[in-house]
Amino acid sequence: MRWMVTGAQGMLGKDLVPRLEAEGHDVVAVDVDELDITRPDAVAGVTDVDVLVNCAAYTAVDAAEENEGRAFAINAVGPQLLARAARACGARLVQISTDYVFAGNGTSPYAADEVIAPLSAYGRTKAAGEWAVRAETDDHLIIRTAWLYGAQGACFPKTMARLAAEKPRLQVVADQVGQPTWTVDLADLIVRLVAANAPSGTYHGTASGEVSWHGFTQEIVRTLGKDPAMVEPTTSEAFVRPAPRPAYSVLSHDSLRRVGVTPIGEWRERWQVAAPHVLSS
Numbered sequence: 054m055r056w057m058v059t060g061a062q063g064m065l066g067k068d069l070v071p072r073l074e075a076e077g078h079d080v081v082a083v084d085v086d087e088l089d090i091t092r093p094d095a096v097a098g099v100t101d102v103d104v105l106v107n108c109a110a111y112t113a114v115d116a117a118e119e120n121e122g123r124a125f126a127i128n129a130v131g132p133q134l135l136a137r138a139a140r141a142c143g144a145r146l147v148q149i150s151t152d153y154v155f156a157g158n159g160t161s162p163y164a165a166d167e168v169i170a171p172l173s174a175y176g177r178t179k180a181a182g183e184w185a186v187r188a189e190t191d192d193h194l195i196i197r198t199a200w201l202y203g204a205q206g207a208c209f210p211k212t213m214a215r216l217a218a219e220k221p222r223l224q225v226v227a228d229q230v231g232q233p234t235w236t237v238d239l240a241d242l243i244v245r246l247v248a249a250n251a252p253s254g255t256y257h258g259t260a261s262g263e264v265s266w267h268g269f270t271q272e273i274v275r276t277l278g279k280d281p282a283m284v285e286p287t288t289s290e291a292f293v294r295p296a297p298r299p300a301y302s303v304l305s306h307d308s309l310r311r312v313g314v315t316p317i318g319e320w321r322e323r324w325q326v327a328a329p330h331v332l333s334s
């Protein structure tokens with residue numbers, strides 16, 4: 054099977070491409086220098102592909118508040134053009150989306166078909182990308198992920214590990230809850246969903262269970278052999294950032310189970326497997 058991965062130099066793309074190559078797939082890996090997904094002429098040239106995975110995105114959540122136009126071009130127009138190209142060449146499009154499409158004021162895991170209500174510019178642009186994909190091609194998998202970390206990019210666990218080495222105490226928000234998800238696990242889920250020939254639709258690609266940023270940081274610190282008590286809880290109110298964050302970002306995996314695809318395992322167990330890879334890079 055011939056795959057194309059856009060945004061291949063990003064944190065997810067860098068783990069997805071070797072995974073596909075290891076399975077013997079023919080993979081065309083491109084990033085903005087080879088294929089700028091916002092350029093209609095360039096994207097229209099995409100042909101001879103069976104599965105097109107869009108890992109390209111504008112992911113600077115806070116900067117997007119000031120640059121929504123640019124974020125929209127990459128997160129919404131880009132996926133629209135890719136979906137159009139995928140339809141034209143008979144490829145299946147896999148679009149990676151985010152928990153930020155939800156308002157995060159829920160109290161039970163968000164179902165894949167729950168009404169979206171993004172709080173931030175980044176969330177609005179990613180939501181628009183989802184709608185564009187659904188409108189342009191019937192052959193799509195929209196996979197929402199969240200709290201992504203990996204060896205190949207700047208990510209929360211690496212930042213916390215650095216800070217834990219520099220400071221005696223860390224203060225981390227305890228009122229935002231989500232599902233820390235390893236890029237390797239998301240790459241695996243993408244491969245499994247495609248292999249299962251899952252029906253077109255929206256799925257949640259996050260680890261199981263839930264934890265706050267504070268709880269996750271305690272686990273990271275524990276992995277480093279330090280005392281988790283050095284991580285103190287704080288609130289979002291005390292740690293204001295330009296873009297609002299959803300408080301409750303827990304995604305349900307029911308749509309995966311319905312198509313017979315096993316969700317990613319529990320976040321703590323997956324972190325223990327991931328930590329040596331992520332923290333050594």
Ligand SMILES: NC(=O)c1ccc[n+]([C@@H]2O[C@H](COP(=O)([O-])OP(=O)(O)OC[C@H]3O[C@@H](n4cnc5c(N)ncnc54)[C@H](OP(=O)(O)O)[C@@H]3O)[C@@H](O)[C@H]2O)c1
Pocket residue numbers: 059060061062063064065066084085086088089090091107108109110111112127131149150151152179198199200201202206
């Ligand atoms: N990271 C998270 O916590 C998180 C959470 C939820 C969902 N997601 C979603 O997961 C996906 C993968 O995220 P990631 O963390 O791997 O992102 P990433 O590391 O920021 O990678 C995105 C890649 O896309 C490239 N890109 C930017 N503009 C482009 C364009 N116009 N054409 C082609 N490529 C372009 C970027 O290049 P430059 O670096 O040069 O800009 C980068 O290599 C994204 O859809 C993201 O929205 C991520």
